[in-house]
Amino acid sequence: MNDPTSQVFPVWLGGEWCAASSNESLSAHNPQTGEGLSECYPVSTWDDLETSLAYATEAFEALRLVAPQRLAQFLDDYATRIERDAERLAAAASIETGLPVAPRLKDVEIPRTVNQLRQAAKAAADGSWALPTIDSQNNIRSCHVAIGPVVVFGPNNFPFAYNAIAGGDFASAIAAGNPVIAKAHPAHPTTTRLLAEHCAAAVEAAGLPAATVQLLYQFSSDDGLRLVGDSRVAAFGFTGSRSAGLALKAACDAVGTPSYLEMSSVNPVVVLSGALEERLDDVVDKFCTSCLMATGQFCTNPGLVILIEGSNTDAFIEKVGKRFAETPGGVLLTQGVQASLAAGVAKVLAAGAEAVAGGGINSGPAISFQNTLLRVSGAKFLQNPEVFQTEMFGNASLFVVAADVAEVLEIIAHLEGNLTGTIFSASSSGTDEQDYQRIAPRLRQKVGRLNDDKMPTGVLVTAAMNHGGPFPATGHAGFTAVGFPACVRRFSMLQCFDGVRHEHLPELLRDPNPTGKTWRLIDGGWSQGDVATAAAATR
């Protein structure tokens, strides 16, 4: 029940900020102090979700008449509003997440978020994301098109860049022309509300349908399953835990709704002997920075390092262990993250790993855990590969010491799907190169992104990025959550127009190039030209 003396913030439905249909409220915590924050946010009942679905369905009808340039205008304007308010936004997010205002939030994550929204704007206005494909001789034309209302659940660890109302899934879904029902993460509702206020101003300024974007803060997991399984939901974007992701995926699968889920990943890193021989301290540095940055709370955190017994292996482990022990454990996002990290570490220790550094909770007001380095032999890993792949989300990693390359290959054969895989090898050709040739093809097939000699953290927003990977890292290995324009296609359907009269075609598929620079696959070749021009050129 709400405390009647405290104000509960409204939800944003159908273009209005309105009192939630709710019996409960939630407040976030400041993980630096452990204290509860004063702002109260509603836990909606089904009535709010039903309302959001009805509005989103209407908004989709209206959005189909909106020129993509207007979507671009909205995305650009929203980006600018966030940019202008970066200081206040970063401060709010820092209180809710414990992440530092600078450089992380203000200088890295907000600029990335702004950049993503602008890339989405560019993709929307340009239209090339839709892979327009034209067979001029037979007048058969197709492209990807908005699919319908999209529900987005954001994660705890990126209050801006993956926020359900401002991050990559949001920007992709809007760029394709879909309305979005966003669910805030309960760990940073105020950050989300501030974003939503900018979003609302931008929706209004662009004259988009009022329910193009809607915001709910929280609801029961049963209502969440009911929401994504509702026939009015056309697609679902999710970033979060495996257990929640799998339950939501099942609800979508049962009704044939495409879901794009980014779940857990331990991001295996293989360090070959030559790399340690050549640049041990450099690899120690790179690993420690990657694993401890933001208290390790990245989906691409290097949580599993595979080493081979050798003259430098123990020295490497020792140096990393020393650095972990010397460095104070950072602040974790929530008590849930802390509890889950503690449970993961305990599980891996119970299975027979030994602690090189850390392993326990840091006492004090801040929510924190010791920087934790665990170690296990390859042979022991292979006795229980599933348990040793338990994600320890946070500042922890498991080092697996294999007897030889053959054992490395066996370990890789037992790996689940991951977002990334990494190999460090000596820069000079030598035995590392032979090992690389044996290891890379097998690791390659288990991961969405392969890195040479660089740690997996740091996901550049570029067209060539793949932030995705085989199940259970994500729900479908063919899609990426980061990288325009490909990420936009997740929230689309393919539509073909067969023998359709020219005046009935969408602009993207008519003879004249819609923008003068949109890329279209015309009669087998990619072209920025008009249809007649291109067809004439290939004749």
Add this chain to the structure above:
Amino acid sequence: MNDPTSQVFPVWLGGEWCAASSNESLSAHNPQTGEGLSECYPVSTWDDLETSLAYATEAFEALRLVAPQRLAQFLDDYATRIERDAERLAAAASIETGLPVAPRLKDVEIPRTVNQLRQAAKAAADGSWALPTIDSQNNIRSCHVAIGPVVVFGPNNFPFAYNAIAGGDFASAIAAGNPVIAKAHPAHPTTTRLLAEHCAAAVEAAGLPAATVQLLYQFSSDDGLRLVGDSRVAAFGFTGSRSAGLALKAACDAVGTPSYLEMSSVNPVVVLSGALEERLDDVVDKFCTSCLMATGQFCTNPGLVILIEGSNTDAFIEKVGKRFAETPGGVLLTQGVQASLAAGVAKVLAAGAEAVAGGGINSGPAISFQNTLLRVSGAKFLQNPEVFQTEMFGNASLFVVAADVAEVLEIIAHLEGNLTGTIFSASSSGTDEQDYQRIAPRLRQKVGRLNDDKMPTGVLVTAAMNHGGPFPATGHAGFTAVGFPACVRRFSMLQCFDGVRHEHLPELLRDPNPTGKTWRLIDGGWSQGDVATAAAATR
């Protein structure tokens, strides 16, 4: 149990024709005569499936070292072998399916199949299907890559063009570089065996890994679910009934395996008043040809026609009914098809439709059903929209007569996802055009392909085709089963190479264009050039 006196054909596993692990056998029937055919084919037990999985896993490792040009060579050679043997193949298929040798099998379906294999060869050799994407400045590069062993189940109605060992899914999966485990359709095992013999010769001639293609004829549905749910299966292609498709989809979903399913579709056709006024007889002709061709056994058969009450509506229905009654009902593929058609017609009649023509089984040795035209009012349709969308696979269609355009819109709002949707309207602008503008946007979102003034049957194999559509017509509205190169991407995963040394990159992503004509998205523009050239050009 096998009849010990009859020979049971072997299965094709690991490159060998070997006796199946089987307790049972099956024989197909000649639907023209109703007689059982003499050839016996094995119903495999799990042992055969297990064997096929082990071989396919090995074959995939080997295939990753095979140049795409060799896959192309195989596909081309296989196409030529089918082409050369077209007469014998068409004769065998005609006996098993009742479809005429000419023109259907020999002059249409085999040439289409051969054409598909050749388009797949071209796609494999060229590599543009993989959407290679290069950020040269950051050395981040990505493309779609083979995903692993693919299981394909083919349907009853296309013994060549959708055959699990020669059709579109097969050609797509191979072009991407995957091994295929094909399951024959039990209605045409001999056709499938003859294809497999050509396939085996082509695999050997190209020097592909022996288990690149394997063939099983039949197994229990439980074993089928276990097969597609096995962790060694990377993707699944299916064309067939909704009930089987949904069960197999659930087995795939549970383990995160992507499945591409083409299930049922009634392919709504809206005929506007002006079209009837302008060219009634032409529409009658087009509709009857489309609906009765191949005894209506197409997934794009026009099974639901939406008309509006008007001066020509009854005349149209009457003329179609007359033509249906006068035309002898063709041969159906199997007794199962006949039974299912009879059940579908009975269900729709029981719900309140009336029979304008036909409605019953044709007696005689041939498996046949009367050409059946049913009729219902829009109001009655809306009382029970689910039942009135029952697929009547075969030579039957339901005409729904709506009171007005508003009712048409309401009917469309209740439609499930379909492969195609069609609107016939008057060629001169008039009220039809206004009606089109109201109807098309709503119909558009329910179907994968929209046709103007042409019936939905006839799926041209072109890059711009979409043979797909919203659930439950298929399992994912973002993919097409027909149309190279897009159809190839279904059987792939996205792989990114981040900071990977140039010599570690696949050829498709290295600086020089791999073929001199492969299309790659380099630094934001599509190019057939080398990376340096393209990057220099955009600087």
